[in-house]
Amino acid sequence: MKNYDWIIIGGGITGSALAYELSKKKFSVLLLEKDAIANNATLYSYGGLAYWSGTTDETRQLGAEGIELHRHLSEELDGDTEFRELDLLLTINQEDNPQEIAQDYDRFAITPQLLDIKQACELEPLLNPDAIAGALRLPHGQIDPQKTTQAYQVAFRRHGGVIKYESVIDLIRQGDTIQGVITKQNTYQSANTVVAAGGLTRSLLQGRGISVKTYFTHAQLIKTAPVDFELKTIVMPAVQQRFALEATASDLESRSAWEQPEPTIVKSILDPGVVQFRDRSLCIGQISAIATEPKTNFDLALAESQIRHQIAPILPKISEIPGTCHHCLVAFSDRGIADVGAVESLRGLYLFTGFTSTLVFAPAIAKRFANQTIENL
Numbered sequence: 001m002k003n004y005d006w007i008i009i010g011g012g013i014t015g016s017a018l019a020y021e022l023s024k025k026k027f028s029v030l031l032l033e034k035d036a037i038a039n040n041a042t043l044y045s046y047g048g049l050a051y052w053s054g055t056t057d058e059t060r061q062l063g064a065e066g067i068e069l070h071r072h073l074s075e076e077l078d079g080d081t082e083f084r085e086l087d088l089l090l091t092i093n094q095e096d097n098p099q100e101i102a103q104d105y106d107r108f109a110i111t112p113q114l115l116d117i118k119q120a121c122e123l124e125p126l127l128n129p130d131a132i133a134g135a136l137r138l139p140h141g142q143i144d145p146q147k148t149t150q151a152y153q154v155a156f157r158r159h160g161g162v163i164k165y166e167s168v169i170d171l172i173r174q175g176d177t178i179q180g181v182i183t184k185q186n187t188y189q190s191a192n193t194v195v196a197a198g199g200l201t202r203s204l205l206q207g208r209g210i211s212v213k214t215y216f217t218h219a220q221l222i223k224t225a226p227v228d229f230e231l232k233t234i235v236m237p238a239v240q241q242r243f244a245l246e247a248t249a250s251d252l253e254s255r256s257a258w259e260q261p262e263p264t265i266v267k268s269i270l271d272p273g274v275v276q277f278r279d280r281s282l283c284i285g286q287i288s289a290i291a292t293e294p295k296t297n298f299d300l301a302l303a304e305s306q307i308r309h310q311i312a313p314i315l316p317k318i319s320e321i322p323g324t325c326h327h328c329l330v331a332f333s334d335r336g337i338a339d340v341g342a343v344e345s346l347r348g349l350y351l352f353t354g355f356t357s358t359l360v361f362a363p364a365i366a367k368r369f370a371n372q373t374i375e376n377l
């Protein structure tokens with residue numbers, strides 16, 4: 001049986017970027033993905049590259065590395081990631097004070113330009129001037145996350161990487177060393193195993209008796225077919241409730257709620273926003289909820305009407321576009337910008353998940369991870 005240098009569990013953007021970077025360094029790598037047709041956070045993502053969002057020297061450097069990487073990624077992978085640079089427009093609610101909201105953004109690597117209502121509507125004519133007190137403008141980037149993931153996978157295969165569509169159900173464990181994985185069909189051995197299984201990382205490891213502090217939200221969003229008009233920007237709210245929701249994860253941790261058989265459900269939040277992709281299709285979102293059971297069912301018809309109701313005052317035209325509401329899990333960490341590195345007290349097992357601003361940080365960290373691995377040899 002072949003013994004791989006690395007097995008990566010999860011073929012979303014994080015696992016695919018890491019598999020590619022390791023294969024580029026001539027390691028033998030097996031990427032295991034459970035779904036032959038993607039149905040994950042990467043597929044439903046806005047694709048935004050928040051390279052401005054670093055708040056420390058380290059994350060500012062990573063933001064700069066990330067956007068530079070994306071500027072050349074299509075060429076490097078020989079596959080179109082649909083990268084483009086465009087403005088992010090953060091709408092300020094009527095009841096909020098624009099100057100105070102702008103001050104909250106002073107901590108970021110790039111600070112926004114504060115626009116009054118007229119300037120905001122000149123930049124994004126679909127905005128309803130009666131619904132906002134102004135907006136913040138930031139330089140942003142966008143990729144098509146699914147096409148980028150596919151481009152990573154094609155380039156990975158070109159470097160000799162192997163992709164198999166099999167669900168990992170167990171780890172091969174010898175004492176405190178992980179020596180590979182077991183899928184429904186096969187057993188695969190490896191010197192190193194990385195879990196990049198997004199929102200399912202926690203349950204996969206918990207089921208094997210390995211406790212990690214990686215969390216997930218349940219996201220709900222509407223995807224549309226291509227439309228006959230063009231958005232000039234990515235529109236999101238300046239005050240996002242998602243971050244406050246994520247902060248409740250550690251409260252649940254302290255009550256051991258993530259380990260309980262009975263799921264705990266925390267109230268959902270809705271951050272109204274919209275992005276358009278190069279084919280002119282839209283993604284309108286987004287509801288985020290914390291429920292400790294990954295398989296929790298959400299009423300997607302209700303979610304769709306709630307999203308439409310909240311987007312209607314800000315972007316009336318968008319709220320009427322027909323579309324389909326989807327659900328996915330989005331991993332996050334409350335310990336810095338990601339859960340990356342060796343799993344404590346085990347040899348041969350690593351995490352690569354839970355990223356903040358995943359699309360800009362994860363590709364850059366994947367490159368660093370592969371470089372570091374070579375240096376450590």
Ligand SMILES: Cc1cc2nc3c(=O)[nH]c(=O)nc-3n(C[C@H](O)[C@H](O)[C@H](O)COP(=O)(O)OP(=O)(O)OC[C@H]3O[C@@H](n4cnc5c(N)ncnc54)[C@H](O)[C@@H]3O)c2cc1C
Nearest residue numbers: 010012013014034040041042045046048168198357358359
């Ligand atoms: C509406 C929305 C908008 C977003 N907008 C942005 C944005 O603008 N910018 C940004 O940076 N981020 C954004 N995000 C977040 C970002 O999309 C995610 O953080 C990112 O896609 C996560 O990638 P991933 O590889 O970690 O997880 P996923 O894409 O979920 O991939 C994990 C993969 O692991 C596989 N897997 C799980 N368990 C197993 C197993 N046992 N065996 C084999 N395979 C397994 C799954 O099938 C899945 O394909 C957004 C997310 C959503 C939902």
